[in-house]
Amino acid sequence: MELRPFGRTGLAVPILGLGAGHVGDPALPEAEVGRLLHGALDLGVTLIDTARSYGLSEERIGRHLAGRRDEFVLSTKVGYGIPGFDDWTFPVIAAGVDAALGRLRTDRIDVVHLHSCPLAVLERGEVVAALQAAVADGKVRVAAYSGDNAPLAWAIESGAFGSVETSVNLVDQRAIERALPAAKERGLGVIAKRPAANAPWRFAERPAATDVALYWERWRALGLDPGPYEWTELALRFAAWQDGVHCAIVGTSRLEHLRQNVEQVAKGPLPAATAAAIRAAFRAHGDGWEGQI
Numbered sequence: 391m392e393l394r395p396f397g398r399t400g401l402a403v404p405i406l407g408l409g410a411g412h413v414g415d416p417a418l419p420e421a422e423v424g425r426l427l428h429g430a431l432d433l434g435v436t437l438i439d440t441a442r443s444y445g446l447s448e449e450r451i452g453r454h455l456a457g458r459r460d461e462f463v464l465s466t467k468v469g470y471g472i473p474g475f476d477d478w479t480f481p482v483i484a485a486g487v488d489a490a491l492g493r494l495r496t497d498r499i500d501v502v503h504l505h506s507c508p509l510a511v512l513e514r515g516e517v518v519a520a521l522q523a524a525v526a527d528g529k530v531r532v533a534a535y536s537g538d539n540a541p542l543a544w545a546i547e548s549g550a551f552g553s554v555e556t557s558v559n560l561v562d563q564r565a566i567e568r569a570l571p572a573a574k575e576r577g578l579g580v581i582a583k584r585p586a587a588n589a590p591w592r593f594a595e596r597p598a599a600t601d602v603a604l605y606w607e608r609w610r611a612l613g614l615d616p617g618p619y620e621w622t623e624l625a626l627r628f629a630a631w632q633d634g635v636h637c638a639i640v641g642t643s644r645l646e647h648l649r650q651n652v653e654q655v656a657k658g659p660l661p662a663a664t665a666a667a668i669r670a671a672f673r674a675h676g677d678g679w680e681g682q683i
């Protein structure tokens with residue numbers, strides 16, 4: 391797997407990472423989870439992204455991969471959900487980092503994001519200072535922001551973060567115009583989330599989940615022609631090879647899918663005309679389509 395320098399953080403990240411949202415699903419058997427997580431590292435998928443809110447995800451990564459901690463870049467997200475603390479305060483960030491260290495069974499986390507933190511909270515400064523204190527304490531290597539649109543722009547401009555994570559995919563291209571060039575100019579690491587656009591082509595009918603439904607509607611409105619490509623290949627090669635993106639974190643519950651995705655992304659960028667047609671479709675239909683958190 392090709393590695394890229396992660397902005398100016400000093401880390402090197404694979405072009406395809408694993409979004410470990412599905413890993414947190416209690417319905418996914420523990421043995422499958424172990425196979426997926428070990429299989430990811432064996433494939434060279436050496437960035438794993440999780441969050442406090444992803445169910446069992448953090449504790450499962452700790453359980454299965456504590457013995458391989460030096461082999462991957464570990465990314466998580468904080469800001470909420472610690473009993474006894476108000477969300478989006480200094481103490482909840484500090485406690486959130488400590489809780490993540492415990493669940494992930496490690497003494498350091500490479501990248502910790504403020505998870506979809508609202509703009510007004512960022513501007514208050516308290517949570518940013520708390521995350522930077524965790525960096526100063528050696529618990530976190532890179533202070534990061536995960537989100538989209540106005541708060542993402544603030545985060546990039548602020549100089550307070552070493553990297554960002556944001557939606558980049560066929561149906562969510564706003565960051566390509568604004569955030570990616572700005573992040574690149576400032577030397578920030580960039581993780582592309584939802585790179586497969588939540589695979590809307592799986593659904594004949596409008597899906598129930600609101601975020602997936604929004605992408606499904608956009609996908610239908612764009613009327614893209616995948617040409618010779620499977621949809622997942624089209625989507626992942628589009629996202630992972632956008633200028634300014636360092637790592638695209640695909641979410642999957644299946645090692646077989648991840649293996650396929652690794653092979654597809656390794657083929658390189660889409661032909662320029664194909665990528666340009668996808669950009670043109672978004673420009674024609676995507677008026678008012680903001681980045682999805």
Ligand SMILES: NC(=O)c1ccc[n+]([C@@H]2O[C@H](COP(=O)([O-])OP(=O)(O)OC[C@H]3O[C@@H](n4cnc5c(N)ncnc54)[C@H](OP(=O)(O)O)[C@@H]3O)[C@@H](O)[C@H]2O)c1
Binds near residue numbers: 583639641644683
């Ligand atoms: N605000 C935030 O910070 C935020 C928000 C959203 C996401 N994220 C991060 O981004 C990661 C990825 O996002 P996501 O999982 O929502 O969306 P995604 O990666 O765009 O799409 C995931 C979907 O694609 C399917 N898929 C993947 N590879 C496939 C293949 N080869 N063939 C067929 N289907 C395939 C998966 O189904 P299978 O399980 O069947 O493979 C899964 O349902 C998350 O896990 C998380 O780490 C962060």
